[in-house]
Amino acid sequence: xxxxxxxxxxxxxxxxxxxxxxxxxxxxxxxxxxxxxxxxxxxxxxxxxxxxxxxxxxxxxxxxxxxxxxxxxxxxxxxxxxxxxxxxxxxxxxxxxxxxxxxxxxxxxxxxxxxx
Amino acid sequence: xxxxxxxxxxxxxxxxxxxxxxxxxxxxxxxxxxxxxxxxxxxxxxxxxxxxxxxxxxxxxxxxxxxxxxxxxxxxxxxxxxxxxxxxxxxxxxxxxxxxxxxxxxxxxxxxxx
Numbered sequence: 411x412x413x414x415x416x417x418x419x420x421x422x423x424x425x426x427x428x429x430x431x432x433x434x435x436x437x438x439x440x441x442x443x444x445x446x447x448x449x450x451x452x453x454x455x456x457x458x459x460x461x462x463x464x465x466x467x468x469x470x471x472x473x474x475x476x477x478x479x480x481x482x483x484x485x486x487x488x489x490x491x492x493x494x495x496x497x498x499x500x501x502x503x504x505x506x507x508x509x510x511x512x513x514x515x516x517x518x519x520x521x522x523x524x525x526x
Numbered sequence: 527x528x529x530x531x532x533x534x535x536x537x538x539x540x541x542x543x544x545x546x547x548x549x550x551x552x553x554x555x556x557x558x559x560x561x562x563x564x565x566x567x568x569x570x571x572x573x574x575x576x577x578x579x580x581x582x583x584x585x586x587x588x589x590x591x592x593x594x595x596x597x598x599x600x601x602x603x604x605x606x607x608x609x610x611x612x613x614x615x616x617x618x619x620x621x622x623x624x625x626x627x628x629x630x631x632x633x634x635x636x637x638x639x640x
Contacts, residue, residue, distance in 0.1 A: 459627075501567075
């Protein structure tokens, strides 16, 4: 069964508004979660690493003020897309490791964001 | 700079035959490789992985081969089934980053016809 739950699966918002995406680890604690973004017909790109109780680590080129990450508990990380623009429309996916540092990442089902 | 490449965007195979998906990488620091399967509007599902200390790992119908000198890995599915139709991503990580970062290829869409 699923080990990572992501919500919502689909969201449509207007330009200028903010959208929050939740990522939960089910039945396990995840001190670290990862947020990926996938453009159409493209690879999954790591956006940031979410660390419980501390600041997220952002990849080069990802605006930290635009993509706010909060990892307030060991089972929940949130990604907030602030002041969304149409170019932010994408498929956002979170992931976490169930086991040790070299165990496979388990992914949520993703969130399809459409900004109109 | 695409460090992990899947040069075939699509592959069509008949049911029962072997599917071979290929992946090349450029970063010699990568030492752990994974294959994920993805259906539309869903997150990737882990299939199989291989460490650089091995050249082959098998799990049921899925076998991954790693050729370090060629910086090449492949996923073999045999026999292929219609339910295997999906997009397959290979991914790589490095122990010097604590395996924290996964770098994905662009994916290969596999279609298995009955």
